[in-house]
Amino acid sequence: MLDKVLSRLDSNLDNSLEHLFELLRIPSISTDPKYKEDCRKAADWLVNDLKSIGFEASRRDTTGNPMVVAHHPGPTKDAPHVLFYGHYDVQPVDPLNLWEDDPFDPKIKQLNGEKVIAARGAGDDKGQLMTFVEACRAFKKETGTLPIAITILFEGEEESGSPSLQPFLHAHKDELKADYALVCDTSMWDADTPSISIALRGMVSDEIIIHGADRDLHSGHFGGAAANPIQILAKIIAGLHDENGHVTLKGFYDGVEETPEAVLKSWNALNRGPKEFLGPVGLSIPAGEKGRSVLELVWARPTAEVNGISGGYEGEGFKTVIAAKASAKISFRLVHKQDPAKIRKSFRDYVRSQIPADCSVEFKDHGASPAIELAYDSPLVQLAKKALTEEWHKPAILAAMGGSIPIVGDFQSFLGMESLLVGFGLDDDRIHSPNEKYNLKSFHKGQRSWARILTALANK
Amino acid sequence: MLDKVLSRLDSNLDNSLEHLFELLRIPSISTDPKYKEDCRKAADWLVNDLKSIGFEASRRDTTGNPMVVAHHPGPTKDAPHVLFYGHYDVQPVDPLNLWEDDPFDPKIKQLNGEKVIAARGAGDDKGQLMTFVEACRAFKKETGTLPIAITILFEGEEESGSPSLQPFLHAHKDELKADYALVCDTSMWDADTPSISIALRGMVSDEIIIHGADRDLHSGHFGGAAANPIQILAKIIAGLHDENGHVTLKGFYDGVEETPEAVLKSWNALNRGPKEFLGPVGLSIPAGEKGRSVLELVWARPTAEVNGISGGYEGEGFKTVIAAKASAKISFRLVHKQDPAKIRKSFRDYVRSQIPADCSVEFKDHGASPAIELAYDSPLVQLAKKALTEEWHKPAILAAMGGSIPIVGDFQSFLGMESLLVGFGLDDDRIHSPNEKYNLKSFHKGQRSWARILTALANK
Structure with a gap:
């Protein structure tokens, strides 16, 4: 038949x-x-x-x-x-x-x-x-x-x-x-x-907009004294990972399981290492968590990635401005039993803790789904x-x-x-x-x- | 007369x-x-x-x-x-x-x-x-x-x-x-x-463009394994200042003199503190170097300020992309005998030291003048x-x-x-x-x- x-x-x-x-x-x-x-x-x-x-x-x-x-x-x-x-x-x-x-x-x-x-x-x-x-x-x-x-x-x-x-x-x-x-x-x-x-993998996506002064400032007149939202944002992003590529958010790895040895072995047998995986897009060195294969990184590990950033003068030439605001779109890929709601909360708590008292932050929820x-x-x-x-x-x-x-x-x-x-x-x-x-x-x-x-x- | x-x-x-x-x-x-x-x-x-x-x-x-x-x-x-x-x-x-x-x-x-x-x-x-x-x-x-x-x-x-x-x-x-x-x-x-x-104050302005993969990547497929130029850039910017607001570049403060007590006193007598100086633009807390008056900060201290940043998806909504590149416009305000050429070199050396081996950086010189x-x-x-x-x-x-x-x-x-x-x-x-x-x-x-x-x- x-x-x-x-x-x-x-x-x-x-x-x-x-x-x-x-x-x-x-x-x-x-x-x-x-x-x-x-x-x-x-x-x-x-x-x-x-x-x-x-x-x-x-x-x-x-x-x-x-x-x-x-x-x-x-x-x-x-x-x-x-x-x-x-x-x-x-x-x-x-x-x-x-x-x-x-x-x-x-x-x-x-x-x-x-x-x-x-x-x-x-x-x-x-x-x-x-x-x-x-x-x-x-x-x-x-x-x-x-x-x-x-x-x-x-x-x-x-x-x-x-x-x-x-x-x-x-x-x-x-x-x-x-x-x-x-x-x-x-x-x-x-x-x-x-x-x-x-x-x-699942995903949590969030957007943060950091507000400083109520207008763009001249960096000659105010530089060194006024809060710079781009720099606050950069510090927040830099603080998301430690030197081993681990995400630093509180409770981020709750629900993440280690991939069984046998599965890792079968993935290793696929011969898709850094050269095969990253080479075609012009890269060669795995970023992110150290000591794991690229397939494990993209298939079985959670991430924090900045997908977009914007602030201040972005045109041709130069403008000595301290921007009134700066924003970033950030997403987390989730695995196993990670809880999207808990991760968004942990992220927002962390961000709020980094905002100076005379600045403010706004969040935009762009959706979430579990792994x-x-x-x-x-x-x-x-x-x-x-x-x-x-x-x-x-x-x-x-x-x-x-x-x-x-x-x-x-x-x-x-x-x-x-x-x-x-x-x-x-x-x-x-x-x-x-x-x-x-x-x-x-x-x-x-x-x-x-x-x-x-x-x-x-x-x- | x-x-x-x-x-x-x-x-x-x-x-x-x-x-x-x-x-x-x-x-x-x-x-x-x-x-x-x-x-x-x-x-x-x-x-x-x-x-x-x-x-x-x-x-x-x-x-x-x-x-x-x-x-x-x-x-x-x-x-x-x-x-x-x-x-x-x-x-x-x-x-x-x-x-x-x-x-x-x-x-x-x-x-x-x-x-x-x-x-x-x-x-x-x-x-x-x-x-x-x-x-x-x-x-x-x-x-x-x-x-x-x-x-x-x-x-x-x-x-x-x-x-x-x-x-x-x-x-x-x-x-x-x-x-x-x-x-x-x-x-x-x-x-x-x-x-x-x-x-x-004098000024050195520079633009840095960090290149990662040779195209924008899908953060689902590559997130956790591919270098993210926005995150590299954020780390560079975050590393420019220490927790006291000091600029960390090697030799940055060479040629910077302390303002004489008498001059500081006369500035303090002008009654332009954080409230008067920052209040009109909606701020209240001096950023930058700790322990100095706002007038000293803007008149007599050097700075590092990010004037613009750009990378990845910046439009409405959300796009799960890992950008091929990210860029920032950064300026340094100089005082006293700081040497613009030395500061540009120190900055670029620092930036280069932060670039992963499979990524690259491009610089654009936007001019310099001494204080x-x-x-x-x-x-x-x-x-x-x-x-x-x-x-x-x-x-x-x-x-x-x-x-x-x-x-x-x-x-x-x-x-x-x-x-x-x-x-x-x-x-x-x-x-x-x-x-x-x-x-x-x-x-x-x-x-x-x-x-x-x-x-x-x-x-x-």
């Missing part, structure tokens, strides 16, 4: 590309209200496509862009049941002049000897979500049904902060609950090696690992991720579901940038990978 | 205003090449006016705006000889919509119960330089000559960095050399109290102090200045001349801002003050 489905995916590739191109031609940019109608169109296109595969599918309007929800009961009443998640909205395309082709006129192109699908959304996330839809279509065509029960949830606001998602999950808990969630919005380890993401940890050794992960390894002829890597995918936390806390994060993107897909692409091989073997995973779930 | 001259200045005030208004109507903005012809016109106007007083005056063209040079031999061959300096160029007028009146259509207005001359350049520096010219005119009219030998140097590029000034001083050393230089481009202590500026110290007890200062005190019926203050007037250093180093800095501006004259003004009292009593000072110099 699987063989037939795989054969059909091979022979049907051109057809599946035509489908994808139709979806890619709809400029469903979610951050720009100008494209609201296009987002609706993309949702409708998906509803119709899922109906043609036998799903009971509908567009669900929200105060933002609509959700697409679809259900297929599978072959039998007691079949396993998964929720598949993806998003149909895409990033804006500016600066348009850096694109080699129209971002919404998809094309197959040659790039470094590989065929790629060039278009906005090809890699993030339309191409990825369609790998799953095409696998379903092949099952339906070959067998008249799907191998398991499947609920699909596509959202249209992932690139603009998903404002409607949590309320929607709350309101449709029962409808969306399944045995597992499958998420296709991540990358492979490299072009030949599949990967399952098993840990995601996510999936079980390395869960049956779901083991099953997917085996299926991926069979397809790619290389053992699938169990990778942590330095970044965050908040939906995974929501599935866990709202719906009590374990998520499986499998994706076929590559680091050079230029998602969020001009000339986004998705390798044709990712699109094709991605479909085959899902066919194998669904089959394995059916036979569990 | 002096009485007659003073009476003439009183009765001639309307006439002297008409003269000043003619000059104020010429929009001699030096930074904007569009006004080059107007700068020439202002120079020609001054040449003609000085000729009418008996000066041998001429316009001296430069590669920028012309100088005006004028000579009067005075009454006898062995008369004392002074060089008077001022500038006829003015600041731009943007934003024009904030002006209550046309900046180049001067008017007498009432402001807080005082008559003021409202126009661009009224206070900086056309009104000030004309106080001296009017004093000369009155002497000429009353006595047929001037009380001492006078050379006048007016420049037209003071508001745009004086690029032609040093070459001109070099080329005309012999012609411009006098016993003393008189400079009228400073302020009074307050509206009723005259002031002589006897020390000016200027005039003798508190020189006969010239004592004579001027007595003359000013007689005119204003309040003892003239010997004030230091936190800022810099580079010309004074040039007179000292190129022409070996002591300078006397006397001016009649007020802190609220809004020079460089919309609605610039010069108090009519400053214009009138300024003329009378120069008449007294010239008489005192003649009788020395």
Whole structure:
């Protein structure tokens, strides 16, 4: 049965590309209200496509862009049941002049000897979500049904902060609950090696604005006597880390666990040291905590990073001013059981303790989410690992991720579901940038990978 | 004799205003090449006016705006000889919509119960330089000559960095050399109290740009492993001062002298403590070096101040980026015998020592000038102090200045001349801002003050 489905995916590739191109031609940019109608169109296109595969599918309007929800009961009443998640909205395309082709006129192109699908959304996330839809279509065509029960949830606001998602999950808990969630919005380890993401760092982001004098001052008249907000800010930032790269905030490491030796060993075996990890971006020396590998630093350790700083005269030339204010955007990546609320409080307490009595500080909360940890050794992960390894002829890597995918936390806390994060993107897909692409091989073997995973779930 | 001259200045005030208004109507903005012809016109106007007083005056063209040079031999061959300096160029007028009146259509207005001359350049520096010219005119009219030998140097590029000034001083050393230089481009202590500026801080300005990765990085993927230029910069800035506010650079205090007790005492008697000095700008606690008065801090102590900082994402919202670079503009105010070149080198050595091996730093030199110290007890200062005190019926203050007037250093180093800095501006004259003004009292009593000072110099 699987063989037939795989054969059909091979022979049907051109057809599946035509489908994808139709979806890619709809400029469903979610951050720009100008494209609201296009987002609706993309949702409708998906509803119709899922109906043609036998799903009971509908567009669900929200105060933002609509959700697409679809259900297929599978072959039998007691079949396993998964929720598949993806998003149909895409990033804006500016600066348009850096694109080699129209971002919404998809094309197959040659790039470094590989065929790629060039278009906005090809890699993030339309191409990825369609790998799953095409696998379903092949099952339906070959067998008249799907191998398991499947609920699909596509959202249209992932690139603009998903404002409607949590309320929607709350309101449709029962409808969306399944045995597992499958998420296709991540990358492979490299072009030949599949990967399952098993840990995601959380994040706390905060902005601080330090106010000194009630106006910009002349540094000749006031220099040496008036508080300088930039210098107060620099001292605060410098004090966030000690000489070993440890974050100094009180209680910061509460809930942080040491990574098991065996896991560290498996990461070390991946041969991604400072040279391989930092070399491509022009660096060579791991910053941050001393005595840990770069993969441990980005996958399993918490951080404090300044993402932006601003104050005083920033133009050409020189102006001898003491600024009235200075500001910084600071984020903390969290791991394991670190508590976002406690960390924000500890940070703000520290900042307040550093402000002179005649100055003041203002904070802006830019959101928070806890870290996510999936079980390395869960049956779901083991099953997917085996299926991926069979397809790619290389053992699938169990990778942590330095970044965050908040939906995974929501599935866990709202719906009590374990998520499986499998994706076929590559680091050079230029998602969020001009000339986004998705390798044709990712699109094709991605479909085959899902066919194998669904089959394995059916036979569990 | 002096009485007659003073009476003439009183009765001639309307006439002297008409003269000043003619000059104020010429929009001699030096930074904007569009006004080059107007700068020439202002120079020609001054040449003609000085000729009418008996000066041998001429316009001296430069590669920028012309100088005006004028000579009067005075009454006898062995008369004392002074060089008077001022500038006829003015600041731009943007934003024009904030002006209550046309900046180049001067008017007498009432402001807080005082008559003021409202126009661009009224206070900086056309009104000030004309106080001296009017004093000369009155002497000429009353006595047929001037009380001492006078050379006048007016420049037209003071508001745009004086690029032609040093070459001109070099080329005309012999012609411009006098016993003393008189400079009228400073302020009074307050509206009723005259002031002589006897020390000016010097300055070294530098910009540093720290480069990390060759592109902006995602802080999720790289945070904790990649160098963060903003954090390196913050550490550098934080390390510039110790916990007592001392600058930590090696050799920074070489050449800094302690201010004599008597001088400190006289400053303390001025009653300008933290409340008076910092209160008006919304501050209350002296920053910088501990254990020193605010006036000592800004008049007699060196500083390190960050004037601007920039890096990463500075817009609305939040972007989890690790910036490829971060930059800061930093200036040092110098006192006494501090060597600008040594301080720049010490600073750059320190910065380089803080840069990780896989990052780099770039420096931009934004200029330097040493501190200027005039003798508190020189006969010239004592004579001027007595003359000013007689005119204003309040003892003239010997004030230091936190800022810099580079010309004074040039007179000292190129022409070996002591300078006397006397001016009649007020802190609220809004020079460089919309609605610039010069108090009519400053214009009138300024003329009378120069008449007294010239008489005192003649009788020395």
